[in-house]
Amino acid sequence: MFSDNPDQKNIIELKKISQSYDGGKTWIMKDCDFIIEDKPDQGQFVVILGMSGSGKSTLLRYIAGLQEPTLGQVHVNGKAVGEKERVSMVFQQYSSLPWFTVLENVGLALQFQGVSKKERDERAMELIKLVGLEGHENKFAQYPTLSGGQLQRVAIARSLLANPKILLMDEPFGALDIKTRLTMQDLLTKIWHKFQSTIIFVTHDISEAVYLADDIYILKSQPSKFVEHIHVDLPLERDRTTKRDPKYTALVHLVEDKMIAVSNLD
Numbered sequence: 506m507f508s509d510n511p512d513q514k515n516i517i518e519l520k521k522i523s524q525s526y527d528g529g530k531t532w533i534m535k536d537c538d539f540i541i542e543d544k545p546d547q548g549q550f551v552v553i554l555g556m557s558g559s560g561k562s563t564l565l566r567y568i569a570g571l572q573e574p575t576l577g578q579v580h581v582n583g584k585a586v587g588e589k590e591r592v593s594m595v596f597q598q599y600s601s602l603p604w605f606t607v608l609e610n611v612g613l614a615l616q617f618q619g620v621s622k623k624e625r626d627e628r629a630m631e632l633i634k635l636v637g638l639e640g641h642e643n644k645f646a647q648y649p650t651l652s653g654g655q656l657q658r659v660a661i662a663r664s665l666l667a668n669p670k671i672l673l674m675d676e677p678f679g680a681l682d683i684k685t686r687l688t689m690q691d692l693l694t695k696i697w698h699k700f701q702s703t704i705i706f707v708t709h710d711i712s713e714a715v716y717l718a719d720d721i722y723i724l725k726s727q728p729s730k731f732v733e734h735i736h737v738d739l740p741l742e743r744d745r746t747t748k749r750d751p752k753y754t755a756l757v758h759l760v761e762d763k764m765i766a767v768s769n770l771d
């Protein structure tokens with residue numbers, strides 16, 4: 506397919522991506538670039554905002570290697586996305602395998618790599634503890650045995666074990682109640698700092714976007730393309746007091762204005 510790109514300074518590089526589903530008569534995405542520099546000692550939290558149908562999930566599918574664009578190049582860690590360069594994804598819908606236990610779900614990627622059960626279970630348990638699911642490891646990963654928030658913790662732990670450097674999250678907290686959602690936001694902040702991960706996160710919630718992000722990118726639709734980049738100039742360490750910071754409030758208003766302006770472009 507695509508050739509490798511030795512330029513390692515970008516962890517994610519989508520160049521001149523175009524997508525058509527009707528043989529080129531109409532293009533839902535046209536010459537779209539999305540370039541995320543690698544920050545190995547720090548990691549980063551990147552949020553994608555855009556109206557429904559603007560191509561957010563499609564972009565994540567390209568990075569995860571679940572779909573190839575009609576035209577353009579997709580590189581992760583300087584390598585063409587494919588068998589070797591897989592990134593897993595956390596979806597809004599619970600994406601765990603309900604006939605497997607929490608422990609088995611989290612260790613799944615290692616099972617595919619042929620790692621022994623003992624090592625798999627040990628490494629999976631570390632992450633199960635990290636996401637606060639200790640004591641639940643032998644339960645089946647299904648609702649209502651586990652709550653919505655707990656199932657998303659399973660998906661996050663599984664994704665981290667597969668590849669702690671990149672986490673793709675497609676509206677992961679959309680179905681959660683507000684309290685669980687806020688707890689999960691803080692869990693993600695902790696994970697980002699611990700693993701220095703690059704997290705690519707899709708949400709519709711602007712206050713969530715500003716709270717979590719280093720950088721926000723806004724996608725317009727018809728055809729899809731990034732039209733705005735906002736750097737979130739807030740301290741890296743965030744907590745509830747961040748939301749009382751006038752800079753935070755000003756950023757929420759700025760992003761809201763830009764979203765409205767972008768939606769008027771369509």
Ligand SMILES: Nc1ncnc2c1ncn2[C@@H]1O[C@H](COP(=O)(O)OP(=O)(O)O)[C@@H](O)[C@H]1O
Pocket residue numbers: 526533555556557558559560561562563564
């Ligand atoms: N298989 C497909 N055939 C035709 N159009 C599709 C297909 N998959 C997605 N699309 C279109 O691509 C656009 C982007 O979809 P998507 O990435 O799901 O948007 P978002 O996640 O931002 O809501 C939408 O207009 C959608 O209708």
Ligand SMILES: [Mg+2]
Pocket residue numbers: 561562563675
């Ligand atoms: Mg979507």
